[in-house]
Amino acid sequence: MNRRTFLKTTSAGTAGAYAAHAIPAWARADKSLAAAVTPLNTFPYADVQLLGGPMKRQFEENHARFLNLDDDRMLKVFRQVAGLPAPGEDMGGWYDLTGFSLEANDFHGFIAGHSFGQYVSGLARAYAVTGSEATRAKINRLVKGYGETLDAKAKFFVDYRLPAYTYDKLSCGLIDAHEFAHDPMAMDIHERLTRAIVAYLPEKALSRAEQRSRPHKNTPYTWDETYTLPENLFLAYQRSGKSFYRDMAKQFLEDDTYFGPLSEGNNVLPFEHAYSHVNAFSSAMQAYITLGSEKHLRAAKNGFEMLVKTQSFATGGWGPNEGFGEPGTGLLGDSLRLTHASFETPCGAYGHFKITRYLLRVTKDSQYGDSMERVLYNTILGALPIQADGTSFYYSDYATTGNKVYYKDKWPCCSGTFPQLAADYHISTYLRSGDGVYVNLFTPSSVQWNDGGARCGLKQETKYPFDNRIQIQVSGSQAKEYTLYLRIPAWATPNPVISVNGQRVSDPMEPGTFAAIRRTWKDGDRVELDLPMPLRLEPVDANHQNSVALMQGPLVLFAMADSQPTFDANALLHAKPANNATGDWQVNSIGGDRVTMRPFMNIDKENYSTYVLLKS
Numbered sequence: 001m002n003r004r005t006f007l008k009t010t011s012a013g014t015a016g017a018y019a020a021h022a023i024p025a026w027a028r029a030d031k032s033l034a035a036a037v038t039p040l041n042t043f044p045y046a047d048v049q050l051l052g053g054p055m056k057r058q059f060e061e062n063h064a065r066f067l068n069l070d071d072d073r074m075l076k077v078f079r080q081v082a083g084l085p086a087p088g089e090d091m092g093g094w095y096d097l098t099g100f101s102l103e104a105n106d107f108h109g110f111i112a113g114h115s116f117g118q119y120v121s122g123l124a125r126a127y128a129v130t131g132s133e134a135t136r137a138k139i140n141r142l143v144k145g146y147g148e149t150l151d152a153k154a155k156f157f158v159d160y161r162l163p164a165y166t167y168d169k170l171s172c173g174l175i176d177a178h179e180f181a182h183d184p185m186a187m188d189i190h191e192r193l194t195r196a197i198v199a200y201l202p203e204k205a206l207s208r209a210e211q212r213s214r215p216h217k218n219t220p221y222t223w224d225e226t227y228t229l230p231e232n233l234f235l236a237y238q239r240s241g242k243s244f245y246r247d248m249a250k251q252f253l254e255d256d257t258y259f260g261p262l263s264e265g266n267n268v269l270p271f272e273h274a275y276s277h278v279n280a281f282s283s284a285m286q287a288y289i290t291l292g293s294e295k296h297l298r299a300a301k302n303g304f305e306m307l308v309k310t311q312s313f314a315t316g317g318w319g320p321n322e323g324f325g326e327p328g329t330g331l332l333g334d335s336l337r338l339t340h341a342s343f344e345t346p347c348g349a350y351g352h353f354k355i356t357r358y359l360l361r362v363t364k365d366s367q368y369g370d371s372m373e374r375v376l377y378n379t380i381l382g383a384l385p386i387q388a389d390g391t392s393f394y395y396s397d398y399a400t401t402g403n404k405v406y407y408k409d410k411w412p413c414c415s416g417t418f419p420q421l422a423a424d425y426h427i428s429t430y431l432r433s434g435d436g437v438y439v440n441l442f443t444p445s446s447v448q449w450n451d452g453g454a455r456c457g458l459k460q461e462t463k464y465p466f467d468n469r470i471q472i473q474v475s476g477s478q479a480k481e482y483t484l485y486l487r488i489p490a491w492a493t494p495n496p497v498i499s500v501n502g503q504r505v506s507d508p509m510e511p512g513t514f515a516a517i518r519r520t521w522k523d524g525d526r527v528e529l530d531l532p533m534p535l536r537l538e539p540v541d542a543n544h545q546n547s548v549a550l551m552q553g554p555l556v557l558f559a560m561a562d563s564q565p566t567f568d569a570n571a572l573l574h575a576k577p578a579n580n581a582t583g584d585w586q587v588n589s590i591g592g593d594r595v596t597m598r599p600f601m602n603i604d605k606e607n608y609s610t611y612v613l614l615k616s
Contacts, residue, residue: 034238035292038361040438042427043447045128051444054381054601055425061385062419063126066119067134071141077113078149081156093390093410102220107409114166115416116146117173122419124176129426139181143174147189154196163200164226167193169416171232175239187240201226205254208273225276227254230283234290246290259284262299267306270326274319275344278307279351285358297362304355308371314538314549314556315600315610316352316374317343317396330543336611342398346414349380350421357428360440366514369440369487372428377465378556382600386415398610400564404603436483438514442470454478465554466583468533474525482521485514486529491553497530535573546614550575550597557585557597558608565589566613590615
């Protein structure tokens with residue numbers, strides 16, 4: 001087994017897709033290559049298929065959008081700086097070379113070429129799912145084309161506002177092109193780029209406060225995100241075995257102002273940029289996997305707990321105006337009347353999926369699947385699709401009266417994370433353990449795997465979350481003993497029920513755990529999971545107890561109204577299902593109006609209220 005083959009058995013994937021669970025002989029001499037073996041691992045992308053529903057639709061939309069995006073347009077800014085012929089139209093928006101003015105609030109040309117690496121990454125993951133030769137060929141063309149623009153000093157980054165930000169995305173795309181599309185040039189280009197980018201980076205990870213305290217040309221130059229670099233650098237080390245990647249990753253771990261305090265239980269989230277600091281948790285997880293650093297595992301676990309308990313809306317979204325606030329001050333409730341930029345949706349959901357998947361793999365704790373699911377159904381599945389001209393959905397709006405709108409600038413950051421996240425639905429639905437399979441998300445889908453020469457599989461049939469029943473059909477070329485783990489959400493009370501071949505499993509099912517069913521499974525066995533989905537109310541924060549979200553199972557039910565309605569709490573808890581295609585519920589307001597409550601994914605351009613008021 002050579003180092004290139006190593007990426008198939010030890011890499012965690014740029015999205016945390018694979019853990020270091022089978023270290024080849026050449027790597028065993030270097031014990032630091034992968035210091036932690038995670039109890040759970042994701043399946044290869046190709047082993048999972050989505051069989052219908054909004055997750056599959058989003059994946060296919062994003063795959064088609066970027067497969068059909070003109071290569072010359074994507075490569076144009078790099079060719080222009082390199083002095084090469086640069087045919088094709090400008091991409092527009094954030095992606096172009098010039099036009100940015102913070103004073104005029106004009107973000108045209110904000111970060112030239114910033115999302116190129118993410119587009120390559122999304123395509124590479126889509127190729128891993130579909131095996132589309134057209135997709136693979138496009139990836140190879142883009143990698144080759146980018147490599148032709150890269151000189152020894154990476155002059156593209158001369159006087160570039162956010163060099164770490166864009167390098168990190170290029171790193172991700174090249175790693176994924178190598179891993180999933182087997183591009184023969186990608187890691188060589190990655191090394192050339194990495195060795196050149198060092199000249200444009202500081203000596204360590206700098207917080208935004210530290211960047212502001214140093215001499216800088218103007219404010220945007222203080223927005224770089226060096227603290228997110230280690231995740232992909234550790235992954236490059238796992239693929240290549242080259243220690244300079246590992247050493248550089250260690251250099252950019254933000255231990256002094258972020259991971260160190262978090263590991264000791266100190267909440268340093270307030271006033272930080274929200275998405276990038278959640279994204280940094282994945283660097284802490286890779287420090288644990290690669291270095292065996294318990295400190296960084298504690299930092300990620302503690303930080304995520306602080307995120308959920310002190311910064312999160314009922315939807316699972318967080319970071320109004322892209323920032324974290326001080327706990328206990330009513331910041332979330334206040335934001336409902338102060339901003340329409342409530343959650344940076346594709347980027348935030350991408351970061352959220354990554355860290356919950358990492359933590360689930362390490363801890364086997366179902367709370368992380370619950371959290372992933374909440375973000376899935378209440379944020380990203382309601383995002384408007386990216387348009388051909390780069391018009392993109394950016395913020396979810398939780399204001400007292402909100403609606404869905406496209407972002408003002410084309411090709412923003414969320415246009416890069418959306419295709420990556422949609423591909424990652426495949427690696428988030430099922431996970432593999434040494435003794436069986438974990439079913440984490442409930443969606444029409446299938447998974448296949450080999451076990452001792454036998455071909456095994458599961459197929460989910462469900463209308464969840466609009467129906468509380470999940471049916472799983474077992475397939476296998478021969479009978480096999482293994483454990484099937486089913487996530488029982490913490491809200492699923494009372495008395496969730498599991499049946500196998502029509503016989504109820506006698507062991508009690510505890511909400512907030514994975515229920516374990518071990519048996520010798522045969523082809524044609526059927527499992528049914530019935531989850532109770534009671535209505536419940538969640539206040540926005542402790543300072544605004546009368547501002548509540550109505551929830552049913554994993555869903556927030558949004559009030560379809562032109563102004564924020566007021567209800568009696570008991571009336572909300574006795575809302576009636578409309579039994580229609582959009583999953584609506586009906587309830588009378590204090591004024592006697594009949595108000596429709598609807599899940600976010602089925603809202604179009606109507607006005608809505610995420611939180612409603614309770615009668616005092």
